[in-house]
Amino acid sequence: MSETADIPTEDTPQGEVDVSKAVALAILIEEGDGAGIGRLLEGLHPADIADLIEQLNSEQQEKLARIAPDVLTGDVLANLQWDTREVVAAELDPAHLAAAIQELDSDDATLLIEELDDALRQQVLAEVPEENRAALESSLSFDEETAGRLMQREFVAAPDFWTVGHTIDHMRAAGDELPELFFDVYVVNTGFEPVGAVPVSRLMRSRRDVKLADIMEEVRIRIEPDTDQEDVAYYFEKYHLISAPVVDASGRLSGMLTVDDMVEVIQEENKEDLLALAGVNEAGLTDTVFESVKSRAPWLLVNLGTAVLASGVIALFDAAITQLVALAVLMPIVASMGGNAGTQSLAVAVRAISSRDLTSANARRVIIREMLTGTFNGLIFAVVMGVVAGLWFQNWALAAVIAIAMVINLACAGLAGILVPMGLKRFGADPAVSSSVFVTTVTDVVGFFAFLGLAAMVLL
Amino acid sequence: MSETADIPTEDTPQGEVDVSKAVALAILIEEGDGAGIGRLLEGLHPADIADLIEQLNSEQQEKLARIAPDVLTGDVLANLQWDTREVVAAELDPAHLAAAIQELDSDDATLLIEELDDALRQQVLAEVPEENRAALESSLSFDEETAGRLMQREFVAAPDFWTVGHTIDHMRAAGDELPELFFDVYVVNTGFEPVGAVPVSRLMRSRRDVKLADIMEEVRIRIEPDTDQEDVAYYFEKYHLISAPVVDASGRLSGMLTVDDMVEVIQEENKEDLLALAGVNEAGLTDTVFESVKSRAPWLLVNLGTAVLASGVIALFDAAITQLVALAVLMPIVASMGGNAGTQSLAVAVRAISSRDLTSANARRVIIREMLTGTFNGLIFAVVMGVVAGLWFQNWALAAVIAIAMVINLACAGLAGILVPMGLKRFGADPAVSSSVFVTTVTDVVGFFAFLGLAAMVLL
Numbered sequence: 050m051s052e053t054a055d056i057p058t059e060d061t062p063q064g065e066v067d068v069s070k071a072v073a074l075a076i077l078i079e080e081g082d083g084a085g086i087g088r089l090l091e092g093l094h095p096a097d098i099a100d101l102i103e104q105l106n107s108e109q110q111e112k113l114a115r116i117a118p119d120v121l122t123g124d125v126l127a128n129l130q131w132d133t134r135e136v137v138a139a140e141l142d143p144a145h146l147a148a149a150i151q152e153l154d155s156d157d158a159t160l161l162i163e164e165l166d167d168a169l170r171q172q173v174l175a176e177v178p179e180e181n182r183a184a185l186e187s188s189l190s191f192d193e194e195t196a197g198r199l200m201q202r203e204f205v206a207a208p209d210f211w212t213v214g215h216t217i218d219h220m221r222a223a224g225d226e227l228p229e230l231f232f233d234v235y236v237v238n239t240g241f242e243p244v245g246a247v248p249v250s251r252l253m254r255s256r257r258d259v260k261l262a263d264i265m266e267e268v269r270i271r272i273e274p275d276t277d278q279e280d281v282a283y284y285f286e287k288y289h290l291i292s293a294p295v296v297d298a299s300g301r302l303s304g305m306l307t308v309d310d311m312v313e314v315i316q317e318e319n320k321e322d323l324l325a326l327a328g329v330n331e332a333g334l335t336d337t338v339f340e341s342v343k344s345r346a347p348w349l350l351v352n353l354g355t356a357v358l359a360s361g362v363i364a365l366f367d368a369a370i371t372q373l374v375a376l377a378v379l380m381p382i383v384a385s386m387g388g389n390a391g392t393q394s395l396a397v398a399v400r401a402i403s404s405r406d407l408t409s410a411n412a413r414r415v416i417i418r419e420m421l422t423g424t425f426n427g428l429i430f431a432v433v434m435g436v437v438a439g440l441w442f443q444n445w446a447l448a449a450v451i452a453i454a455m456v457i458n459l460a461c462a463g464l465a466g467i468l469v470p471m472g473l474k475r476f477g478a479d480p481a482v483s484s485s486v487f488v489t490t491v492t493d494v495v496g497f498f499a500f501l502g503l504a505a506m507v508l509l
Numbered sequence: 510m511s512e513t514a515d516i517p518t519e520d521t522p523q524g525e526v527d528v529s530k531a532v533a534l535a536i537l538i539e540e541g542d543g544a545g546i547g548r549l550l551e552g553l554h555p556a557d558i559a560d561l562i563e564q565l566n567s568e569q570q571e572k573l574a575r576i577a578p579d580v581l582t583g584d585v586l587a588n589l590q591w592d593t594r595e596v597v598a599a600e601l602d603p604a605h606l607a608a609a610i611q612e613l614d615s616d617d618a619t620l621l622i623e624e625l626d627d628a629l630r631q632q633v634l635a636e637v638p639e640e641n642r643a644a645l646e647s648s649l650s651f652d653e654e655t656a657g658r659l660m661q662r663e664f665v666a667a668p669d670f671w672t673v674g675h676t677i678d679h680m681r682a683a684g685d686e687l688p689e690l691f692f693d694v695y696v697v698n699t700g701f702e703p704v705g706a707v708p709v710s711r712l713m714r715s716r717r718d719v720k721l722a723d724i725m726e727e728v729r730i731r732i733e734p735d736t737d738q739e740d741v742a743y744y745f746e747k748y749h750l751i752s753a754p755v756v757d758a759s760g761r762l763s764g765m766l767t768v769d770d771m772v773e774v775i776q777e778e779n780k781e782d783l784l785a786l787a788g789v790n791e792a793g794l795t796d797t798v799f800e801s802v803k804s805r806a807p808w809l810l811v812n813l814g815t816a817v818l819a820s821g822v823i824a825l826f827d828a829a830i831t832q833l834v835a836l837a838v839l840m841p842i843v844a845s846m847g848g849n850a851g852t853q854s855l856a857v858a859v860r861a862i863s864s865r866d867l868t869s870a871n872a873r874r875v876i877i878r879e880m881l882t883g884t885f886n887g888l889i890f891a892v893v894m895g896v897v898a899g900l901w902f903q904n905w906a907l908a909a910v911i912a913i914a915m916v917i918n919l920a921c922a923g924l925a926g927i928l929v930p931m932g933l934k935r936f937g938a939d940p941a942v943s944s945s946v947f948v949t950t951v952t953d954v955v956g957f958f959a960f961l962g963l964a965a966m967v968l969l
Binding site: 062063064065066068071072075094096100103104106130217220221223224225227228230231232248249250251253254269270271280283284285286287288289290291308309311312313315316319320322323324326327328329332334336337338341342345346348349350352353356357359360363364367370371374375376377378379380381382384385386389390392393395396397399400401404405406407408409410411414415418419421422425426429430433434437489493497 | 522523524525526528531532535554556560563564566590677680681683684685687688690691692708709710711713714729730731740743744745746747748749750751768769771772773775776779780782783784786787788789792794796797798801802805806808809810812813816817819820823824827830831834835836837838839840841842844845846849850852853855856857859860861864865866867868869870871874875878879881882885886889890893894897949953957
């Protein structure tokens with residue numbers, strides 16, 4: 050046994066998809082060779098198998114589920130992205146799904162079953178033994194994207210008056226009843242409320258006669274099953290938690306959250322922010338063209354509306370443009386610079402809001418900074434663009450007009466970039482979603498209006 | 510002792526900045542009341558103290574470091590964002606910094622010392638005892654953003670022939686020499702190469718006579734000190750790792766990485782991607798106007814260049830615009846829709862590249878999907894915009910021109926959105942940085958050229 054046993058020796062960097070295996074898998078699926086697929090994937094980590102499956106298109110994924118269902122173990126299913134999981138689950142036998150689910154801890158089992166459509170979910174649940182079914186149904190009773198869905202019902206708890214020795218003896222006796230993996234022992238009071246947590250490694254280091262109460266970390270955060278997963282991920286990040294107890298409404302310990310699930314939540318939330326800022330509702334790599342169109346067209350429609358609005362502003366000044374066509378040539382520059390400066394300010398603001406660094410205590414300072422940053426950048430590019438326009442069209446009055454419009458638009462861009470997301474947040478909306486459209490509407494309208502309006506007043 | 514002791518009872522949601530405390534802190538700093546500051550912050554979690562300090566402006570932060578250095582413990586400094594840490598560290602006594610550093614594990618200590626300027630770092634290192642100094646200097650010898658900087662030199666290892674009982678007895682005897690917190694015991698062979706890892710909780714559950722080799726997880730990933738932190742974070746995420754061993758060039762176990770550091774790396778990398786896509790080089794909440802201008806102006810300058818290029822395309826058709834001013838009114842719509850569709854496609858591509866889902870095995874399918882998605886969206890909005898333009902200007906030839914230009918530009922946008930980041934990646938550049946500018950250059954130039962060129966041919 051050597052640590053290099055699983056490390057690919059060829060071109061594939063470790064941890065990345067082995068393209069030659071991906072191609073081989075696709076060929077074996079086309080050939081319908083279920084046994085060959087089993088041999089190809091044997092010994093691979095479930096995460097690597099999941100990666101290979103995600104390289105297939107959805108028809109191939111469906112066929113794989115039909116001809117080689119045995120490679121789709123619980124662990125592999127849990128490692129798939131949700132859109133792929135949905136595709137293969139629809140092809141699997143409910144009994145196979147029920148067996149896969151029972152391999153998993155309750156949090157992963159919930160993840161797997163929550164995405165099935167209602168009819169299939171009922172069929173699968175019917176195959177799960179009574180006691181596990183009740184636990185699954187209770188997890189499913191919490192809203193999606195909450196702590197209740199992510200929590201594991203298995204945890205280790207000990208009363209605060211126990212000693213280290215007592216706790217260790219108890220755990221060794223409990224053996225198989227303990228969770229597969231845990232990082233903290235939760236210390237509970239007589240009301241079964243978690244009052245502290247002792248990392249397992251600290252238990253190991255401490256003398257047997259030490260009381261748990263003397264070595265525990267205080268529990269600072271109260272997580273209930275309906276706490277939003279984004280809040281939970283934030284607590285984990287801020288307090289460097291590895292695990293955290295979940296309490297029910299009466300404060301009794303009822304579950305455990307672990308950091309590996311939070312890493313996924315953090316990635317998911319970051320992905321949503323990035324896509325939302327770009328105007329994409331949802332995206333998976335195996336999306337079809339139809340799904341992609343569906344998730345992007347709505348925001349393009351909104352953008353069309355605001356673009357027509359901006360055009361309306363231009364139309365107000367059509368006489369000026371006819372007299373001086375240089376206005377038509379230069380006007381997109383003012384709008385484009387404003388759009389860029391607004392997007393910069395917006396990205397900084399969305400990030401500060403999602404990391405909760407932007408609060409009412411510093412909002413005023415940040416707003417002023419963004420406006421001044423926009424203004425200063427406006428001044429810089431007013432000079433640059435003024436010189437360019439003056440030399441290009443040999444018209445220094447026109448140069449002055451574009452310079453002034455640039456300052457106005459970039460100052461407004463900075464302000465809009467911070468005020469729009471803060472406003473959306475105040476009204477309870479997600480600042481990442483739809484902010485972009487509002488900000489570019491402001492910068493287009495202000496840009497065209499300032500430039501063409503000034504030109505109409507000064508030049509004609 | 511109750512679990513609610515630290516949970517704020519007023520308006521502040523738990524874990525978020527207590528604005529009234531932030532205001533009080535600012536007032537105490539203005540008053541120069543160091544003792545009052547100590548009382549205000551007493552009993553708070555270091556992460557909460559760090560949050561409060563981050564709400565101050567940099568003059569206040571500097572004054573805090575001068576009048577109340579004792580609140581800036583190692584843990585508080587480690588929780589600060591790097592830009593704030595830089596501000597306060599410059600005001601602290603080297604002896605104070607050296608003491609703070611020695612409170613911390615080697616990974617956090619490295620984090621703290623690596624950002625000091627050279628002169629201060631030498632002064633601080635001189636105050637650190639010989640043995641710790643050597644370890645710190647060795648960590649600093651690795652490049653920034655590598656595993657070597659993040660790794661902890663303290664870890665727990667056991668030979669593969671040991672039993673569970675032997676290992677536990679050894680750990681309990683070692684006591685204080687063990688790391689403050691650890692999650693796995695690394696199993697090493699006779700060459701001190703890590704061949705497996707046993708989670709501490711599994712050690713607890715197993716019988717004393719079981720051999721470590723029989724319950725260990727294989728080590729699948731080889732992390733060396735110069736492995737990029739982004740790769741390391743990806744391994745942690747993919748394989749759901751809680752900790753991982755680091756090996757030196759000869760394969761010997763030399764350090765340990767833990768998931769809490771990886772959560773920070775993941776957030777940092779996501780922040781960089783989001784800001785880079787928006788054209789911001791770097792951003793901190795306490796940045797001054799000057800710093801903000803400096804980090805945003807370069808990309809605005811690049812954008813100005815591409816905007817002038819696009820204007821050059823418009824200038825080619827100035828005669829057409831003078832004849833039919835509706836062209837000037839409508840042309841920004843074509844460019845804006847293309848820019849939006851390109852940004853959508855780009856965000857999806859950047860995300861897929863950073864999560865390593867986009868590989869040579871599926872690239873062709875994804876490229877085709879993006880082009881078709883652009884084309885179909887182009888067809889949808891060609892119809893919508895054709896009708897709008899036809900009704901607005903009562904010119905159905907103009908409507909046909911804008912419709913055709915829309916399809917061309919959105920198809921190109923889809924293609925550019927995926928090909929630009931893939932191309933940058935192939936040339937070893939970061940696909941998030943500078944992609945936006947290239948993509949919008951394509952959509953502006955193609956949009957103006959297609960619309961005005963077709964119009965000049967058909968309408969005039």
